[in-house]
Amino acid sequence: ETGVTQTPRHLVMGMTNKKSLKCEQHLGHNAMYWYKQSAKKPLELMFVYSLEERVENNSVPSRFSPECPNSSHLFLHLHTLQPEDSALYLCASSQDRASNYGYTFGSGTRLTVV
Amino acid sequence: QKEVEQNSGPLSVPEGAIASLNCTYSDRGSQSFFWYRQYSGKSPELIMSIYSNGDKEDGRFTAQLNKASQYVSLLIRDSQPSDSATYLCAVRGAQKLVFGQGTRLTINP
Numbered sequence: 391e392t393g394v395t396q397t398p399r400h401l402v403m404g405m406t407n408k409k410s411l412k413c414e415q416h417l418g419h420n421a422m423y424w425y426k427q428s429a430k431k432p433l434e435l436m437f438v439y440s441l442e443e444r445v446e447n448n449s450v451p452s453r454f455s456p457e458c459p460n461s462s463h464l465f466l467h468l469h470t471l472q473p474e475d476s477a478l479y480l481c482a483s484s485q486d487r488a489s490n491y492g493y494t495f496g497s498g499t500r501l502t503v504v
Numbered sequence: 505q506k507e508v509e510q511n512s513g514p515l516s517v518p519e520g521a522i523a524s525l526n527c528t529y530s531d532r533g534s535q536s537f538f539w540y541r542q543y544s545g546k547s548p549e550l551i552m553s554i555y556s557n558g559d560k561e562d563g564r565f566t567a568q569l570n571k572a573s574q575y576v577s578l579l580i581r582d583s584q585p586s587d588s589a590t591y592l593c594a595v596r597g598a599q600k601l602v603f604g605q606g607t608r609l610t611i612n613p
Contacts, residue, residue: 431605432603432604432605433592435600438600445599446600478545478547480547480548487599487600488599490535490536490555490596491536491553492536492538492540492550492553493550495547495548496547498546498547500545
């Protein structure tokens with residue numbers, strides 16, 4: 391496999407559920423990112439990992455919990471979400487945080503909280 | 505002032521015409537600039553990158569950069585209905601890319 395792979399593609403969960411989003415990159419990149427994209431809103435950067443270390447957390451509620459066990463994998467653990475958390479969640483990677491090249495995005499997980 | 509600004513549109517262009525998308529940024533020290541295309545319900549796809557002043561052409565796409573005026577633009581020649589999408593401008597800031605809100609482009613047959 392190549393590129394950035396996200397699973398699942400679609401997820402419907404209740405407000406009391408616990409679920410996890412998975413991202414895997416096969417590009418040898420050292421930085422990985424979680425973005426949230428709501429309808430008619432710009433991309434919102436949630437978390438940044440560089441060499442498996444979280445380096446940025448943009449005031450994201452604690453019901454979102456990221457995990458980066460190695461440089462190829464990134465998870466977003468979800469717990470007691472709210473309906474307003476329904477959005478497209480995008481994972482991206484780059485060579486490193488200072489790279490002059492753009493990010494490569496995964497196909498995203500469309501999350502619906504009911 | 506937003507770090508990266510784009511007109512959200514929608515921008516409607518007839519098929520075969522030139523579509524012009526604009527973006528301004530606030531960080532004068534920015535060195536790398538990108539255009540992403542995002543189809544509805546899909547993830548952003550990198551289509552152009554530009555690093556120095558002037559024009560960069562790739563097929564029907566031309567990116568233009570003017571660092572003195574702090575703007576970057578994307579021209580799409582011979583627009584096709586398949587070009588209908590949201591176009592995101594991204595600018596390399598300190599340690600991360602900063603995205604604009606995107607311009608929704610519609611090509612009318």
